[in-house]
Amino acid sequence: DTAVSQTPKYLVTQMGNDKSIKCEQNLGHDTMYWYKQDSKKFLKIMFSYNNKELIINETVPNRFSPKSPDKAHLNLHINSLELGDSAVYFCASSQDFRGTETQYFGPGTRLLVL
Amino acid sequence: GEDVEQSLFLSVREGDSSVINCTYTDSSSTYLYWYKQEPGAGLQLLTYIFSNMDMKQDQRLTVLLNKKDKHLSLRIADTQTGDSAIYFCAEFSNYGGSQGNLIFGKGTKLSVKP
Numbered sequence A: 001d002t003a004v005s006q007t008p009k010y011l012v013t014q015m016g017n018d019k020s021i022k023c024e025q026n027l028g029h030d031t032m033y034w035y036k037q038d039s040k041k042f043l044k045i046m047f048s049y050n051n052k053e054l055i056i057n058e059t060v061p062n063r064f065s066p067k068s069p070d071k072a073h074l075n076l077h078i079n080s081l082e083l084g085d086s087a088v089y090f091c092a093s094s095q096d097f098r099g100t101e102t103q104y105f106g107p108g109t110r111l112l113v114l
Numbered sequence B: 001g002e003d004v005e006q007s008l009f010l011s012v013r014e015g016d017s018s019v020i021n022c023t024y025t026d027s028s029s030t031y032l033y034w035y036k037q038e039p040g041a042g043l044q045l046l047t048y049i050f051s052n053m054d055m056k057q058d059q060r061l062t063v064l065l066n067k068k069d070k071h072l073s074l075r076i077a078d079t080q081t082g083d084s085a086i087y088f089c090a091e092f093s094n095y096g097g098s099q100g101n102l103i104f105g106k107g108t109k110l111s112v113k114p
Helices: none
Strands: A004-007 A010-013 A019-025 A031-037 A043-050 A053-057 A064-070 A073-078 A087-094 A109-113 B004-006 B009-013 B018-024 B031-037 B043-050 B055-058 B061-066 B071-076 B085-093 B101-104 B108-113
Touching: A004 A087, A010 A019, A019 A031, A019 A087, A019 A109, A031 A073, A043 A064, A043 A073, A043 B101, A073 A087, B004 B085, B009 B018, B018 B031, B018 B085, B018 B108, B031 B061, B043 B055, B043 B061, B043 B071, B071 B085
Parallel strands: A010 A109, B009 B108
Antiparallel strands: A004 A019, A019 A073, A031 A043, A031 A087, A043 A053, A064 A073, A087 A109, B004 B018, B018 B071, B031 B043, B031 B085, B055 B061, B061 B071, B085 B101, B085 B108
């Protein structure tokens, strides 16, 4: 009965590969997010979707493409992986995007690009 | 732009009180949050405070907000070794008319010595 789940938990891959990370929430929330946490633990938002529509797209290379097939899922596809993409990627969800609702985070996906 | 600052490290002895401080820049922030991240884990929401409040207490946790100085603090009473983690301060910001998103500080690593 995990609220926000991500797969895989760990991902080790070669530079230049394409990979996807999946996220699912069973909280009935309308808004989902992807965050990147770098090696210095700095956490920054990448994307946010509300009801399957993109509402925030921070300065992220277009190699990163989020896809939301339905409100409960927000997947992150990364093309042509680079060494600098190594980080922990967190998915989160909230009831809406107005900030009055708290965000619940998944356990993270640890991506290592070799 | 919006910014959230925290000191990076705090070390206390078991049983003492811990105070983690945070400053933020967006005076229009509606909610301010404290998240906890244990080693190798995701972010866990600890508590939050609405911007029209000065103080919020929740068991061992006390949040103080000085809106004039844009200063937020988290006090943990009777700190235990299980409290060792990284604590992130975050503000919900609509800076620059953006849709609004969570801006995180770099996190304060709390070490509790027995």
